[in-house]
Amino acid sequence: MIQSPYPDETIPDVSVFDFLFGDLSDADADRVAIVDGTTGATTSFGDLRRGIEAVAGALAARGIGPGDVVALHSPNIPAFATVFHGILRSGATATTVNALSNAEEIETQVRDSGAGFLFTVRALSEQALAAASAVGLASERVVVLDGRAGHPSLTDLIGEGRPAPTIEIDPSTHVAVMPYSSGTTGYPKGVRLSHRNLVANVVQTYPLLDVESTDVVLAVLPFFHIYGMTVLLDIALKKRARLVTMPRFDLAHFLELIQSHACTYLFIAPPIAVALAKHPLVADYDLGSVRAILSGAAPIDAGLMGAVAERVGARVRQGYGMSEASPVTHAGPPERDDLSLGSIGVPVANTEVRLVALETGEDIGVPVEGISAPGELWVRGPQVMLGYLGREEATRETVDEDGWLRTGDIATVGARGEFYIVDRLKELIKYKGYQVAPAELEALLLTHPDIADAAVIGAPDDDGQEIPKAFVVRREGSGIDADTVIGFVGEHVAPYKKVRAVEFIDVVPKSASGKILRKDLRG
Known part of the structure; x- marks a missing residue:
């Protein structure tokens, strides 16, 4: 067993709301908490707290409280923070829905989670309303945040001015949020995370994610995903930093927001790292305000991370986690410049690790x-989930009786205690009995100047045997061909790791959190 190099932190036995806002000072209440990156509108910490309490009161008046589930289907806008924490303040459980989900996917999650109330936004309301109709939610139980005829709006709920309810919950057992995850394998499942899970994970990151009240954090990673939910929303709010929201990623807008708001701390996923390292547009903007960048969601090669650091002129680190761990389990220490930039860092405080x-x-x-x-x-550690909703067997397969969460990721550890993700267990390619890690080949492909992005999967050859196949996005203006790609990889890896087939595509399919959707490539 390998323990965190940091001493255990004391975890408060309180709800998420009390943890984030219970000690809000008068001075901090007047400071800006969130900036709408689209409109420039600002929300103070005090107004945010009042909005949260008003949403909780409105939900309580509608009979929503402990034991109920409320679905939240929204991109990154300031109202997300108000509603999300309003749900938790009411005592209900929030199940966050991917903003890119279609009506069928929303219906599946609402039905499986048992959600009896749904928040959405006008731009996404067609699919949300179709899902609500399919599960029998009445129109008054579907709030369209920015307004739609026949449905209450967020302004309506807050305008009722109802006081937040008095609730009594056990933070260690009461489910605060229920994001959906495929876990190590299989169909998406509701991940039951308690108030204590979320509070603990914020506290555990204190020595490693050095967000301060003076920081301006660009919130491009989706709040509906556990990475954005904990690392952006909750950590930034707790540290009284300023959040600048982005509803969707657009490189030019991303760079413009960094420049115009003097953003200092960036939490990103690998596709953004690739853009920062390689895209010519980056040179047109002043990114000098950025002091720190942390990438998560999938591993990145040290060379690419180094290119980001050099181009932006900021400290770069990687982190690691999963929904089932609230999510952070590892991060690169800010003070450890001696560790490889390809490492996910060390275990966060209060965390034990095994490599099996x-x-x-x-x-x-x-x-x-x-x-x-x-x-x-x-x-x-205290961040490990309570279990999957209604999936006892899947829970037992993922978390053993001693509390060990099997991540399904293959890792190594270095002599300095730093960890490296090799790949996901289920994604290993078996080529003639040898194990080939797609992430290793993808990292190599991204070092080629004519390749903008790449993904590797195991694909059948003419004999039905699995071979490494690369899907490559050419850099604009490049005429690189398959033979060149195959030859380039062959120069850098052992023979059994060579790419045996290449297909050129316009874009690598990825989830909102930045993970490559290999199932889409397999067709």
Whole structure:
């Protein structure tokens, strides 16, 4: 077992609302909490707290409280913070819905979660209303935040001026949020995270994610995903930093917001890192305000991270987590410039880690020198979920009786205690008995100047055997061909790791959190 290098933090036994707003000072109440990156409108910490309490009161007046589930379907806008925390303040459970979900996907999540109330926005309301109709939600139980005829709006709810209810919950067992995750394998499942899970994960990151009240944090990663929910929304609010929201990623707008709002701290996913490292548009903007960048959601090669650091002129680090861990389990220490930029860092406070050998099931320890053998990454700590909703068998397969969360990711550990993600266990390609990690080949492909993006999967050859196949996005104006791609990879890897087939595509399909959607590439 490998423990965090940081001493345990004391985790308050309080609700998320009390943790974030219980100690809000008068001075901080007047400071700007959130800036709408689209309109420039600002929300103070005090107004945010009052809005949250008003939403909680409006929900309570409608019979919503502990034991109820409320769905929130929205991109990153300031109202998301008000509604999300209003749901939690009411004692209900929030299930956040991907803003890109279609009507069928929304219906599935609303039905599975048991949500009896739904918040959405006008731009996404067609699919949300279709889902609501399919599950039998009455029109008054569907709030369209920015207004739509026949439905209450956020202004309506807040305007009622109802006091927040008095609720009594056990933070360690009461489900605060229920995002949906496929876990290590399979169909999306409701991840039951308690108030304590969320509070703990913010506190655990204190030594590693050094957000301060003077920081301006660009909120481009979606709040509906656990990365944005905890790392952006909750950490920034707790630290009294300023959030600048982006409803969707657009590189020019992203760069403009950094420049115009003097953003200092960026939390990103790999596709944004690729753009920062390679896109010519970056040179047209002043990014000198940025002091720190942290990338998560998927591993990035050290070379690419180094290119981001050099081009932006900021400290760069990687982090790691998953929905089932609220999500953060590892992050690169800000003070450790001696660690590889390709590392996900070290375990956060209050976290224990095991590396379990795939063949023998034995623990792999920290090596005296170099890098260890690979093993499945297991973690244990107060951030680990209560379990999946209604999926007891899946819960037992993911979290054992001793509280160890099997991540399904393959990792190694270096002599300095730093961890590296090799790949997901289920995504390994078996080529002639050898294991080939797609992430390794993808990182290599991204170093080629004519390749803008890439993904690798296992695909059948003419004999039905699995081979590494690359999907490549050419850089604009490039005429790179398949033979060149295959030859380039072959120069840098062992023979069994060579790419055996190449397909050129316009864009690599990715989730909102930045993970490559390999199932879409498999067709």
